Amino acid sequence: MKPITRRSALATIGLGSAYLMTRAFVPAKPGKTHIITLSYDDGFEKSSIRTAEIYEKYGLSAAINVIASAHEKQFELPNEYHAWPVGDFKLWNDLQSRGHEIMPHGYNHSNLGELPLEDAQQLVNKCLDIFSRQLDGFKAENAVFNFPYNASNKEIEDWLKTKVRVIRTGGPAVNPLPFRGQFRLTCISHGPENIDRHLEEQINQFLEGPPGWFIYNTHGLDEEGWGPVSSVFLDELLDRLGGLESVEVLSVTQCLNQIKNILP
Numbered sequence: 001m002k003p004i005t006r007r008s009a010l011a012t013i014g015l016g017s018a019y020l021m022t023r024a025f026v027p028a029k030p031g032k033t034h035i036i037t038l039s040y041d042d043g044f045e046k047s048s049i050r051t052a053e054i055y056e057k058y059g060l061s062a063a064i065n066v067i068a069s070a071h072e073k074q075f076e077l078p079n080e081y082h083a084w085p086v087g088d089f090k091l092w093n094d095l096q097s098r099g100h101e102i103m104p105h106g107y108n109h110s111n112l113g114e115l116p117l118e119d120a121q122q123l124v125n126k127c128l129d130i131f132s133r134q135l136d137g138f139k140a141e142n143a144v145f146n147f148p149y150n151a152s153n154k155e156i157e158d159w160l161k162t163k164v165r166v167i168r169t170g171g172p173a174v175n176p177l178p179f180r181g182q183f184r185l186t187c188i189s190h191g192p193e194n195i196d197r198h199l200e201e202q203i204n205q206f207l208e209g210p211p212g213w214f215i216y217n218t219h220g221l222d223e224e225g226w227g228p229v230s231s232v233f234l235d236e237l238l239d240r241l242g243g244l245e246s247v248e249v250l251s252v253t254q255c256l257n258q259i260k261n262i263l264p
């Protein structure tokens, strides 16, 4: 495991300058060539509160994706990795008002990539309806729809273009820096055991490569959920990343909102 060092950050800046000569993508903030988004799924109560606290320590906005009906009594757990108390919209509104991003992660965590299109559409509509009614200021057209299991198919993706701003599904962790018209974001995830080592290795690899937007789908903290990250590790990681000149840790919306600063 290679630690993120000052030296690798400098090497990254070198690569970034060369890449920028091609004018492919221009970072909104000069020198910020490597954007990192950790995208937290499933909305466990304790983990979400702690994640938000850790992000706030560094002035950052966490991206928390929640299952629209998970807080309701009749909710059926999709599998054993959901067996922890989840937050409700009172908590989501509170975290949002503190600057965090709260986004949909399905109505009941069904695998939308495997369902007939009409069934998948119905579940997405139910999910977006609950968000519209319960999350302050929520507008579907500004939403990031985070597919459960990162599972989708072309039909449901195409239909979602008429509904939400962007989707997050499975694929390469490194996305292009934000550009107008970007709709399909891809990410990796890891589990079911602790992800600290995997996450660190993937971030180190990303920082050694060309500019881009790295999206890693995380879940709960410590003992909660599928593929949890340790809270102590997360705290140290954000601290270290904050010290790298070429790196910026952003929520999905924060990153997308840089587009207006980049292009005329």
Ligand SMILES: [Zn+2]
Binding pocket: 041, 042, 105, 109, 148, 149
């Ligand atoms: Zn999930």
